[in-house]
Amino acid sequence: MASSIATDTPPPPAPASAQRRKQSTGRAGDKIFLGLSRGSGIFLLVVMAAIAIFLSVRAGIAISKDQGNFLTTFDWDPAGSPPVFGIAVLLFGTVVSSIIAMVIAVPIAVGIALFISHYAPRKLAAPLAYVVDLLAAVPSIVYGVWGALFLVPYLGGLNDWLDQYMGWTYVFEKTEVGVARSMFTVGILLAIMILPIVTSVSREVFLQVPRMNEEAALALGATRWEVIRLSVLPFGRSGVISASMLGLGRALGETMAVATVLSPSYVLSLHVLDPGGGTFAQNIAAKFDESNQLGRDALIASGLVLFVLTLLVNGAARMIIARRKEYSGANA
Amino acid sequence: MSHVAVSDARPAAPAPHKGSLSARSLPRWAGAGFAVVSIALAVGIGLVFGLQSKVQWGLIAALLFILVSYAVTTAVENKRQAKDRVATSLVWVCFILAVIPLASLLWTTISRGTKVLNGYFLSHSMAGVPGFETGGGVYHALIGTLEQVGLATLISAPLGLLAAVYLVEYGKGALAKAVTFFVDVMTGIPSIVAGLFILTLMLMFDLGPSGFMGSLALAILMLPVVVRSTEEMLKLVPNELREAALALGVPKWRMILKVVLPTAIGGITTGVMLAIARIAGETAPIMLLVFGNQLINTNPFQGAQSSLPFYIWEQYRVGSDAAYDRAWAAALVLIAFVMILNLVARGIARWKAPKTGR
Numbered sequence: 001m002a003s004s005i006a007t008d009t010p011p012p013p014a015p016a017s018a019q020r021r022k023q024s025t026g027r028a029g030d031k032i033f034l035g036l037s038r039g040s041g042i043f044l045l046v047v048m049a050a051i052a053i054f055l056s057v058r059a060g061i062a063i064s065k066d067q068g069n070f071l072t073t074f075d076w077d078p079a080g081s082p083p084v085f086g087i088a089v090l091l092f093g094t095v096v097s098s099i100i101a102m103v104i105a106v107p108i109a110v111g112i113a114l115f116i117s118h119y120a121p122r123k124l125a126a127p128l129a130y131v132v133d134l135l136a137a138v139p140s141i142v143y144g145v146w147g148a149l150f151l152v153p154y155l156g157g158l159n160d161w162l163d164q165y166m167g168w169t170y171v172f173e174k175t176e177v178g179v180a181r182s183m184f185t186v187g188i189l190l191a192i193m194i195l196p197i198v199t200s201v202s203r204e205v206f207l208q209v210p211r212m213n214e215e216a217a218l219a220l221g222a223t224r225w226e227v228i229r230l231s232v233l234p235f236g237r238s239g240v241i242s243a244s245m246l247g248l249g250r251a252l253g254e255t256m257a258v259a260t261v262l263s264p265s266y267v268l269s270l271h272v273l274d275p276g277g278g279t280f281a282q283n284i285a286a287k288f289d290e291s292n293q294l295g296r297d298a299l300i301a302s303g304l305v306l307f308v309l310t311l312l313v314n315g316a317a318r319m320i321i322a323r324r325k326e327y328s329g330a331n332a
Numbered sequence: 333m334s335h336v337a338v339s340d341a342r343p344a345a346p347a348p349h350k351g352s353l354s355a356r357s358l359p360r361w362a363g364a365g366f367a368v369v370s371i372a373l374a375v376g377i378g379l380v381f382g383l384q385s386k387v388q389w390g391l392i393a394a395l396l397f398i399l400v401s402y403a404v405t406t407a408v409e410n411k412r413q414a415k416d417r418v419a420t421s422l423v424w425v426c427f428i429l430a431v432i433p434l435a436s437l438l439w440t441t442i443s444r445g446t447k448v449l450n451g452y453f454l455s456h457s458m459a460g461v462p463g464f465e466t467g468g469g470v471y472h473a474l475i476g477t478l479e480q481v482g483l484a485t486l487i488s489a490p491l492g493l494l495a496a497v498y499l500v501e502y503g504k505g506a507l508a509k510a511v512t513f514f515v516d517v518m519t520g521i522p523s524i525v526a527g528l529f530i531l532t533l534m535l536m537f538d539l540g541p542s543g544f545m546g547s548l549a550l551a552i553l554m555l556p557v558v559v560r561s562t563e564e565m566l567k568l569v570p571n572e573l574r575e576a577a578l579a580l581g582v583p584k585w586r587m588i589l590k591v592v593l594p595t596a597i598g599g600i601t602t603g604v605m606l607a608i609a610r611i612a613g614e615t616a617p618i619m620l621l622v623f624g625n626q627l628i629n630t631n632p633f634q635g636a637q638s639s640l641p642f643y644i645w646e647q648y649r650v651g652s653d654a655a656y657d658r659a660w661a662a663a664l665v666l667i668a669f670v671m672i673l674n675l676v677a678r679g680i681a682r683w684k685a686p687k688t689g690r
Contacts, residue, residue: 027583027585029583029585029586030583030584030585032585033584033585033588033589034498034502034585036494037494037495037497037498037501037502038498038502038507039494040490040491040492040494040495040498041494041495041498041499041503041507041508041511042507042511043491043495044491044495044511044514044515044518044555044556044559045510045511045514047518047552047555048514048517048518050529051521051525051526051529051552054529054532054533054536055525055528055529055532057532058532058535107426108426108429108430109426110426111422111423111425111426111427112423112426112427112430114423114426115423115424115426115427116427119420119423119424120427128427130678131431131434132427132430134434134671134674135430135433135434137609137610137670137671137674138434138437138613138667138670139612139613139614139615139641139666139667139670140613140614140615141613141615141641141644141645141663141666142437142441142613142644142663142666142667143437144645144648145644145648145659145660145663146436146437146440146441148648149440149656150436150437150440192430192433195430199430223412223413223415223416224416224419224420225415225416225418225419225420226412226416228419246520249520250520252522253520253521253522253523253524253525254522255522255523255524255615255616256615256616256641256645259645260645260648280524281522281524281616284524284528284616284620285524285616285619288619288620296531296535299528300528300531300532303524303525303528306522306524306525307521307522307525310520310521310522310525311517311520313520314516314517314519314520315513315517317520318513318516318517321516322513
């Protein structure tokens with residue numbers, strides 16, 4: 001809503017170019033300032049390019065020494081002879097944990113956004129929105145420790161219940177006895193962590209629904225839920241999609257919460273309640289200490305894949321948002 | 333307000349007061365009534381079947397609430413009102429679902445963290461303390477965090493500010509578009525990737541771990557957040573101010589420095605503080621680049637350091653009760669630091685906010 005004012009009144013039009021050239025020759029300060037600020041903007045692009053290039057170079061070194069297939073090997077042993085490592089399990093685990101997180105978080109986040117934008121008492125809406133934002137302020141390592149020491153013991157019961165009644169779905173079948181240091185627990189934790197971003201972007205969109213549409217629906221006798229279903233949700237659909245993708249981007253790259261909760265293994269399994277599996281970020285955190293030179297390069301290679309993955313997801317989300325320029329979740 | 337005319341519009345609906353404007357409707361306290369009934373029923377069921385977990389009681393109560401309100405509203409009013417009521421309850425449930433983990437996390441951290449948190453803990457390092465024994469403290473990690481975050485702020489705040497000034501005051505054309513897009517994309521870079529990037533630099537130039545390397549990675553994470561929030565704030569500065577200054581013959585750079593930035597300074601400060609709060613809790617880059625240290629190292633440019641989030645990770649990995657206590661205490665310190673920064677930042681934002689008319 002803040003930026004809508006700025007769009008109404010664009011920055012003052014520059015004077016005719018000939019005149020400006022004449023003026024600015026006498027004003028060194030202007031030139032220096034423009035140079036500095038443009039330089040900062042360019043620096044930002046350079047950093048992004050440098051990240052891509054430097055990671056690719058080291059990744060290239062690692063992959064050329066890999067005796068297994070980097071994409072399909074189920075093992076991570078760059079220190080062995082011959083060195084063998086592959087991202088199959090990591091890619092799978094990253095995607096699965098993020099999907100679980102999305103399935104849990106997106107409906108709840110949309111609910112919260114609706115609550116704040118349409119249901120909560122007017123005066124309480126801002127403080128309640130702040131409470132949800134506080135979830136984003138908690139550092140990920142604290143989530144991790146809380147998840148491992150508090151959530152994991154509590155989820156044991158839920159896991160048994162799911163196994164008992166939903167076990168026939170294969171996904172919720174438990175084949176190993178053990179604590180709930182599983183992909184499912186990781187997914188729940190990630191869901192909590194991405195709630196704030198999905199909520200705040202969705203909320204922004206819901207608040208932008210033209211008042212006229214809502215009032216027209218009300219005037220036709222719609223109940224509050226019908227107003228939301230008929231005017232708010234259709235208007236906000238693309239916003240919710242991009243908000244979810246921003247959340248997905250966060251979930252893909254989360255490190256510490258996964259590293260503390262998951263008990264990793266290099267097994268590809270769809271039994272999400274069984275301990276095991278791994279994600280890119282978690283693997284980097286877990287393997288870094290014991291890595292030799294090649295091991296570090298191998299981790300960098302897996303980091304590059306993660307970088308590309310998050311770049312694609314975030315880029316797509318931003319493209320969708322950019323079509324409706326008024327809001328952005330970047331400052332949420 | 334909206335249900336008045338509705339039942340008349342449905343010829344099939346059993347409208348008891350046909351023709352009158354007021355259809356049969358539930359009193360305002362109906363929601364509270366349903367809640368009381370369903371909680372009482374849930375407690376009854378819980379006692380009868382001997383369910384141990386209070387979570388189960390809560391779940392049964394919530395389910396009953398939705399069922400009871402749907403059934404009663406359908407009977408008294410109509411299906412559409414019933415759906416509306418269910419949607420309302422579900423939306424409330426969503427919000428409560430979000431508050432539960434936050435409350436639980438804060439409560440756990442506070443109750444377990446206060447066990448060992450005292451002056452000694454804040455003023456001593458882990459020097460000579462084996463991980464599985466009690467004692468030791470967080471002093472070295474506090475110093476590390478403050479220095480690393482401070483350095484990162486020194487790097488990214490001016491850069492971010494200038495980039496935002498470029499985007500708002502000068503930016504036109506392809507370059508500005510590219511910068512805007514990549515700032516947005518950059519906010520999504522996982523912290524571990526930023527750490528790996530600096531790691532490649534370290535490997536290339538053969539540098540050792542140090543606090544400064546960590547702050548470089550933190551600066552990368554902080555930069556887009558600063559740019560974005562500053563940009564938003566600069567856009568809020570009324571154009572009349574700019575035009576007035578330019579009309580008086582002030583050069584553009586002085587106009588920006590003396591008029592635009594002072595007007596937006598409250599919001600900019602808020603943005604920078606929120607960005608600091610965000611990076612203060614980052615563990616992954618510290619793990620790769622700063623390595624952690626049991627001793628006090630006040631020099632961020634030389635040798636391994638510790639930091640608060642890394643300290644929590646380290647103590648968690650030790651896995652003994654004493655170490656867990658230390659981890660919780662450090663988590664409490666970190667959360668307090670981050671939350672206070674957050675609260676102060678938002679306070680400043682509210683206090684200094686330009687009037688937007690909304």
